[in-house]
Every structure is written in structure tokens, then in C-alpha cells.
Amino acid sequence: MLHRLIDFSLRQRFVALSLVALMAFGGIVALERIPINSLPDVTPVQVLIITKAGRYSPYDVEQLVSFPIETAMTGLPRVREVRSISQFGLSAVTVEFEEGTDIYFARQLVAQRLQDVREQLPPDVSSPQLGPISTALGEIYQYVVRGDGYSLTELREIQDWIIAPQLRAVPGVTEVNSFGGFVKQYEVIVDPEQLRALRLSLRDIIDAIERNNSVSGGNYLEHNQEQYIIRGFGQIRTTDDLERIVVARRGERPIYLRDVATVRLGRQIRQGAVTQDGKGEVVTGIVMMLRGENGREVIRRVEEKIEEINPRLPPGVRIEKFYDQSDLIARTTGTIKENLLEGGFLVIAVLLLLLGEIKGALIVASVIPLSMLFAFIGMRAFGLAANLMSLGAIDFGMLVDGSVVMVEHMVHRLETDRSGRSRLALLRQAAHEVARPIFFGVLIILMVYVPIATFRGMEGILYRPMAITVASAVFGSLLLALVYVPAIATLVFRRGVRVRRNYLMDWLRPRYRRFLEKSLNRRKTTLAVALLVFGAALALLPFLGTEFLPELDEGSILIEEVRMPSVTLETSVENANWLAGQLIRHIPEIQTVVPKTGRSDLANDWMGVHQTDVWIILKPRDQWRPGMTKEKIIEQIRPFLETEPGLAYNFTQPIAMRVDELTSGVKSDIAVKLYGENLDTLAAVAARIARFLPDLPGTDNFYVEKFAGQPYLNIEIDREAIAAFGLNVEDVQQVIEAGLGGAPAGQVFEGQRRFDIVVRFPEAYRNNFEAIMEAPVALPGGGTIPLRRVAHIRAEEGPREIARENGWRRLVVGINIKDIDIGTYVSNLQRAIATQVKLPPGVFLEYGGTFENQQRAMRHLYVAVPLALLIIIGLLYLMFGEMRYPLMILSVLPLALAGGVFALWLRGMYLSISAAVGFIALFGVAVLNGVVMIAHLNALRRQGLSVREAVLQGATDRLRPVLMTALVASLGFVPMAFNTGPGSEVQRPLATVVIGGLITATLLTLRVLPTIYDWLERDDRPPRGPEPEWEEDGQMAAPVSAANTRT
Secondary structure (H helix, E strand, C coil): CHHHHHHHHHHCHHHHHHHHHHHHHHHHHHHHHCCECCCCCCCCCEEEEEEECCCCCHHHHHHHHHHHHHHHHCCCCCEEEEEEEEECCEEEEEEEECCCCCHHHHHHHHHHHHHHHHHHCCCCCCCCEECCCCCCCCEEEEEEEEECCCCHHHHHHHHHHHHHHHHHCCCCEEEEEEECCCCEEEEEEECHHHHHHHCCCHHHHHHHHHHCCEEEEEEEEEECCEEEEEEEEECCCCHHHHHCCEEEEECCEEEEHHHHEEEEEEECCCCEEEECCCCCEEEEEEEEECCCCCHHHHHHHHHHHHHHHHHHCCCCEEEEEEEECHHHHHHHHHHHHHHHHHHHHHHHHHHHHHHCCHHHHHHHHHHHHHHHHHHHHHHHHCCCCECHHHHHCCCHHHHCHHHHHHHHHHHHHHHHCCCCCCHHHHHHHHHHHHHHHHHHHHHHHHHCCCCHHHCCHHHHHHHHHHHHHHHHHHHHHHHHHHHHHHHHHHHHCCCCCCCCCCHHHHHHHHHHHHHHHHHHHCHHHHHHHHHHHHHHHHHHHHHCCECCCCCCCCCEEEEEEECCCCCCHHHHHHHHHHHHHHHHHHCCCEEEEEEEEECCCCCCCCCCCCEEEEEEEECCHHHCCCCCCHHHHHHHHHHHHHCCCCCEEEEECHHHHHHHHHHHCCCCCEEEEEEECCHHHHHHHHHHHHHHHHHCCCEEEEEECCCCCEEEEEEEECHHHHHHCCCCHHHHHHHHHHHHHCEEEEEEEECCEEEEEEEECCHHHCCCHHHHHCCEEECCCCCEEEHHHCEEEEEEEECCEEEEECCEEEEEEEEEECCCCHHHHHHHHHHHHHHHCCCCCCCEEEEEEHHHHHHHHHHHHHHHHHHHHHHHHHHHHHHHCCCHHHHHHHCHHHHHHHHHHHHHHHCCCCECHHHHHHHHHHHHHHHHHHHHHHHHHHHHHHCCCCHHHHHHHHHHHCHHHHHHHHHHHHHHHHHHHHCCCCCHHHHHHHHHHHHHHHHHHHHHHHHHHHHHHHHHCCCCCCCCCCCCCECCCCCECCCCCCCCCCC
């Protein structure tokens, strides 16, 4: 079949070239439609359920809101994990589904189940809402709303009602989150003394407002042949409307709302704020991208929309960007382009140097862009995005391996033929001779990526696109080597070849032959040296250390600050603002500092007011001081953080923080997760673990989740007292909820804008114990009594938040490490916990964070590597028809492995998942040269040469193609191995492994493989021939003569 394919391309070369051109056009179209992002989106399929729980404490939110929702969600199909966070007034439940679940199907399942849960929730809790359809890469654009002379409340109103609605309409945007400033509301501040005097209750006030704020419809009437729609309008539009509401009557005298309360424009109680550069609070917006969209394209659309919006804003108001991901996308794609262009240049240089025939070198070089276009078609077909991982592992040298062998053999045939046959016949013979080794060799490179495509979890999201992209490109290169190269060769070589004398090969060949003769005569020494090298690599392997993935440098810094849980929002904001000002003044590399304290209104990030995320955006590197690095900037920031007593902090990056949080619910390298029912017991175990962490080698910083420390005022209702006064618990609770916390009593509509009306007591009744206990409680028969007559107040400490996971309460000890690999550190940590910490009954422990990902990935590798080897063996057996030749070729792999290990060790790199994928890719490339070498030796032996003669002649013949394929494959990875650009951290281990492995594998192929062949083969046992190829007339193809056979 391979011969027929080649014959078709030779006879119908213009048809073949037209098909290639059509494929190239399809690749260009696919490229224009492929989404372009910085990184693969590793966010699992999950649905966030946000429930605003009024004024409930974390205990009550957990019991009344989070637990019922959790219980309902655990029964859904394909659910993998259910986590929840219960805070003051907020429940956030994350339902994570199995990989591959359609996100819209998952959201539909959750929404259906929530309809049943709604009946179990307290009546004054808002309806559970699904979070935006976004991911860890979703926060693509962030901006500040500025306006000279405008208050924070006015700027927030502009953001909420003018800017955000327009940005939400941008294609690819799923939500615009507002953060900072104050939300406007209408406040009805009720005077308790007036309530007593007029014998009114808070319920009377709330009911009166609700009864006087509505619209009605009276259908329509017909008059003078016209139809009039009847509308009864009674909505509140101003504070005057509120003040004139009649609350009650005392005799003939109406009591207006203004008689018992002060009506004013106020500000909603908030749980978060944002500052910038030490200049005070600002109003910000966060544009969130729809899952699966093209990041670069969405950012472009958002910026175009903002250019439209800015001129139409009120005078003096403007939108200023402070962060977007376009810079990261541009820098990572720049890294990819740089690697590919430099790698391509090195590949072409090697071809020109070793081939000595410029037209042949250009044919091979033209395969590179055509293979890439084929890869783009594959990416489009599988719905992949172009990013650092999907394109980062493509090696141009690997793509031209098959074409190198094909063109090199064609050039050799044309150069050495003296028979006078036509050039078409010579090209056909040359292509037929190497078609089988090329097909199986390149197919092996392609097939070793199949096991990588079986990865699941985060490593699957990261490396599956890479495997599919590389496999598509390699498959395209195989088709091009068998169809395009023969067809174009008939045009390019129609006048023959002019080969310059290759001085390098002329110098190498005789020296290599003499060296090989010595190796064959000292067989034991040669094999002993090979075994020694492999043994040294195995001995070195345990000392490499392991990690999941090298951390990508995003170009920005994010500091996670955690204060004592009892701190107020104002104190947190003040401290964060001071830090921002100090950093801007003292570190010139910083462009802007934006600390975000607490949570936004959308509450998709459920931080408490004691937590601050400090966003530090750096200037371009060409504006830094000489010798400055990101690590040095971090060291300059530390002293400012140390000045705040009791502050725990952690350095990370914006996307990395969000990835850690969304994938495992933890923001650290390693998480020791403690599960149980009693929070105090979990805290005691966590404290024992924390005691030995500072002395554990490699600990950079750590934190224990501070669930306790939040002051509580528990108002316990005296049931005997309320019974004596004829009251119900609800009557007293209403005073606590509405009077102290504030109760909603409707909304005021201002055009399309709407603002809450809130009823509460004056601040004097809400800011100390004594005043709270004097709050009036209305009696059923009229009159009031102070709250202290029917309730007792007690101060105590409780949790700021309660975390749950899969039905258990959870406490996390988060650890970040430095100067040590994650595998070694966790081994030391596990030993320390086993010897120093005894877990009480009912408490169990798990390790999460990055370590959890690494463990799962290693389990996949234990399957993927043997599967790759089995695929290689199977394909080799199909080619040779005997088992001894595949086993000989597989002897290449131990030295390839050794070279990769030595390369990692010399460069001080850990054995990461990236490096492991490099080993799998290396196996495929390393086997190719072994296939071509053994196939050629077998062909020579079938023509009557002895084993020794075949080895010496065949290995010398194969010196040039072996060197060419090895050099183009390894040099194609050189830019990737030594690049320091953004994103190169993930590529460097993979490229290092392939380069190091190919160096040793090539030495093995040229020295040890011929030695093994000479040792195991006998003259009286010739190799079997390949399956016969049939010509179109049904006759068996004539065997190739000894003089003309050379692979």
C-alpha cells in the first residue's frame, strides 16, 4: 500500500500537490479560528452556588443553608466533590463534576435540584444563585472607575448601572463584577423613643412602607375609538415620598413616617473594599470571560467597548485599566514564536550542512510549515486553543525526520547511480526502499503520544492538547514525506542533483568506521560501558527530586494577607492602603498596587474582611534597575509586610492563586487537610502539626486556617420571660434582625436603576452592649419593653468561617516550599506527622494542593510509560516480523533515559510531569534511528553480506541520516531548553530531557546497537524479508539488487 501511495504521488504529482495546497488552505482557515490564550484552562467542570444569607452567623449559615444544599448536590450524577464555605451572611457551595461533563448540563442539574432545596431554606434567605460560567483564567480585564469630585457611592452607581451593563453585552463576557465603593440605598432610621411613645413596632413601619410602594394594572378602556391602558402608579420615587407615608392613626391624626424616623440616602453595609497605590479607596470592575472563549479576542472587544463608553460617561469620569491578560498572552505566544523560529533556523542549518544539496534541504524545510498547518486542522477539529502547552512541545526537527530520510536517500540515489535509468525511476526506487522504515519510524513517534492523551485531571488538561497537537503535526509530516516529498522531488530534481563535496562527512565516515571496528572487537568493553552509564543514571534518579509542574512566571505578583479574624474592614483597608503606598514609593519596578480586601458583591471570591489580596503589577522588564529580578523585588517587599503584627502572608500570582483555589479549594503548594466533626479538635491537631513545620527543611511559609477568633454577641431569648409578656420568639428576633441588622422593606426605582429601602435603629443603639439591650420590643397589647427584659447577651469567640468538604468539616494547614522538591518535602512531612502527631478518633487526614495533582499524575505515568513501550514493541514487530529486532532497538531506550536523567541533573531540574512527558516523546524519536539502522543492516544481509560486513558497511552508510535526524530533532529543542521568556519554565524540562536523551541515544545507535547486532546475529540465520509488495499488474515486485539497495 505504501508503494502504491508513492506511485500515485509520482504519476499524479500535480493532483498530489493540489491536495497538499488544499490542506494548507484548510490549515490557514483553522489558524484564524483557533482561540489564543496564555495557558490551558485547568479549571475542573464545577458549578458555584452563592446564597446571600442575610445577617446569619457562620454557624447558622452552615446549618440552615450550606448543609441542605450540600446534601442535595451529593446525589447528582457524575458529581466528584462538594465543598462549601459558610461565612457571615454568605454560603458558597462548589459542586465539582467529573471531567468531560458538559458545563451547561451540569448547571441544569444543579438548578433543578436547587428548586427542591429552596423550600428547606429560611424564608429571609435570598434564593441561591449560580456563579458565572467562568474559570481560573476568567478574570481577563480589571479597571478602576475614576472621577474628580465624585463620591465613592456615585462612582459605584455609575459602574453598576452605566458601565457594567454595556460590558456584559460584549460577546464572550459572562459577568462584570463590581468591587469597592458603596452601594446606594434609602435608609429609614427609626427612633425607638418615638415608637414607644406612639405604641408602634418595627413591623408596623415595614408593613406601611411595603403597602405604599406598588403599581397596579386596571386592564384597559376604550374611548373615542382609542384604547387606553390603565396603570395605577404608587411607587416610591424620592425620600419625600417615603416621609409622607402614613404609618398609623391616633384618633383623627395621621402618623407619618417622618414623625417616627429619619429618611436619608445611605450606604449598604459592605464586606469588602479596594484601594490603589496608597491613595485611598477606589471603585473597580472585573470583566469575567465565558468559559472556552478566545481570551485575546475578548480582551480586544472589551477595550473597543470601553473606548465607546468613556466619552459617554458623566463629565470627569473615566475608565482606567490596571490589569489584563493580553500582556501575558502576548509574552507566552512570543516565547512560542521565538522557540519555533530559532528551532526552525537551526534545523535548516543542519540540513544544509550535512546534506550538501540546497534544493533537497529546501524541500525538507518546506515540510515544516505544511506540517504546522496540518496541526492547526487537528487542533480545530478537537476544539483546542493555541497556548503555551498545546504548541510549546512542537519540535520542527521531529517533524522533518521522515522527510530527511526520504530526501537524503533520493539525493544519494541520484548522486551514485551509473545505470542510466530515468530520474523518475530512480526517485521511485529510492522512495520505495525507505517507505517502510519511514512509515513505522514516524508512526512510532506519533503513537507514543497516545498514552499522554489518556491523562486525566489537571495533567490531562495540560498535556492532552500537547499530545493531540504534536500527533497531528507528526501525522501530517508522515503524509507529506510519503506524498508531497516524492511529488515535489520529481519537479525539483528533474535535472538531477549538484552535490557539493561534504567535507564534514568525508572526514567523519572513515574515522567512524575505524572506531566501530574497535568497538566490535571489544564487544564486552562496549556493552559494559553502556551498562555502567545506565546504572549511573538509575542511581542518580532518586536524587533528582520531584515536582508537579515548574511555576509559570505570569509577570505580576499577588500577596495573600490574612489578619486576625476579629479585625474590622476599616482596619484591614487602612493597613493595606499603607502597604500599597510604601511599595509604590520605595520599589520603582512596581507600576501599580491594588489591594482588594474582603469580598465583592458577586461573592465569587469568598474572602473575609480579615483577608486581603494585594495585586502588584510590574513595569516592563526593560524599565527595571540593572540586575533586578522578580525574586529580588519579593525580598524588598517582605520588610514592609513584617511591620504589621499578626499578619500571615503568602506570595503567589493572580492566575496561580485562582487555579489553586478553584481546583482544590486551597491556595498553597501543599495542603494538609484535616476532616472531622468538631472544629476545636481539628484546630488542636493543626496546632501540633504547625509546631514542627518551621524546623522542617524547605518550609518557606505556612498557615493554619483561622476559623476561630471572631467575636460573637449571642443574644439568648428567655422563653419564660417572653411567655409572661405574651410574646413569641419571632417578635424578639425581629427587633434583633431589623432593628440592629436592618430589614429590607422594598425598593426605590430611578428609571432602570433600583435601590433598597432598609429599616433599622440609629447607630447609637447598635454600637455597644448597653444600647443593644435597651432596644424596644413591642408588646401585643400595646406599649414596649426593653430587650433586656426578655433576653440575655453573652460575648464569646466563634468561627469567622466554616469550611466543609464531602460532608465533613475541614481545616487546612497550607504550606509553601522553596529550595526543595515537593516529593521529598511531603515524604519528610509524612514521617514527621506519623511520629509526632496522634490523630484522635473521628479525625482523618489527606494531602492536597499541588502535591495531590502530582500524585495523581504519577499514577497516570505508571500506566502511560508501559503503554508507550508496548505500542513501540507492537509496531516494531509488525515491521520486522521477528521479536529479536524490536528488542535490539529497545536497547536504545536505556541510554536515552540515561541521557535525559544526566541532563536534568546537570541543569539542577526536578523530575516534573513536564520532564516525564519529555521521556515519553524521547522514546519515539530515539527508536526511529534504530529502526532505520536495523532495516538497512537486514537489507544488506539479505543480499548476501556477512553479519560483520553488513554491520560495518550499513552503519557507515547510515551515519549521515542518523546524525541528521538526531541533530535536527535535538537542535529543534535547543531554543526551548535555554529560553528564559514567559512560559519557558514549563518547556525547559521537556526540551532538556529530549536533548540529553538524543545525545546518548545517537551514540548508542552508532556504536552499541551495531555491536549488539554483530553479537546476536549469525550468518546462518538471515533475517526474514518484509511482506512482498505487489505491482499494479498483479506481479510481485522484483527484489532490489545489492548494488542499488541502501537505506
